Amino acid sequence: MSLYAVQKLIYLLNRDPLVRDQLANDLEGLLAQYELTEEERTAIRDPDIGLLYVMGVNGQLLMHYAAMRGFEWSAYIEAMREGERKYGPVRTGLYTSAGSRS
């Protein structure tokens, strides 16, 4: 359920200005509302886009979140590549590199 909670929080951040305000003003309080591991809290907090990608966060959720956190397009793509180099292949989900699907 933990990945589910990560994605639920990102979903709400992406669509709800009030949740975004919480991110800006009370990040720890916001994170405490969700059943997250320390790795997940860190990935959302930093944000570590590469780690979130490798965890298996749905790519559309992550793309919007990266944009909201100020990642320019090329930096966002590179962050995912860096995540694969640093943490290994995507652990679960549909959004994996094409080469891993054969």
Next chain:
Amino acid sequence: MSLVFAGVCSHAPGIVGRKDRADPVLRDGLYAAYDRMRLAIEATRPDALVVIAAEHFANFFMNNMPAICVGMGEHYEGPIEDEAWLGIKRTRVPGDPQLSKVLIEDVMNDIDLAYAQEWKFDHGISVPLHFLTPRYDLPIIPVNINCQGPPLIPLKRCYEFGRALHRACEAVPQRIAVIGTGGISHWPATPDSGKINEAWDRDFLGKFIANRREELLAYKDEQTWREAGQGGFEIRTFIAVAGAAEGHTGELWFYAPIPIFAVGCTIAVMNLT
């Protein structure tokens, strides 16, 4: 009165948000095709535009995911994305809740639907509207087919939804245009963003414009995922439009892989007359 227009178009966020990074010849060709589509829609004098889209978690999440949901709001807002990133300012778009209600009630004779009186648009609808209704003055009826969070609705049900929608449109006095928006093969939101299987796309589009139902419904998600990316699940929106235009064929007005837009950019229109 009738379904007066049916077509499909791409909705990728880069089409507007990264327009300055694309091959200008291809980009301008795509933009010209959108404009041709806008003029064609306007020529049919529609009272409303039904947008069958594949959203990306703007409204629906895995806590309560409808297979198909139809908007029934007075108005809608969007895009949810960062305005500078998408290149589209947030705005309010009119709806037509009474027309939505009538269509939903009719379609539900054949297809179970969810409905929503609140709806935020993401690039799946905001990018097409940016080109097709740039004054945001035409009532919109948004439809979402879940293409993101499996289990996904079978393709044959998408076609049946389109058929039911057509029948519902024939039963109301309004003139209704419908578009499907989505990608064909693409690997968006991965490090392989920009990868496009042009042969797969052209094969699919050939079946789409010929409206060969059995061939369209023969696609399997697992194979689509491997050959056309997870973005390929969005063929559901095209197949719904094929169902809405059953018995009619179409024309491909534009197709070009534009990697920085992360999709084979497509404009196609069904000949309903």
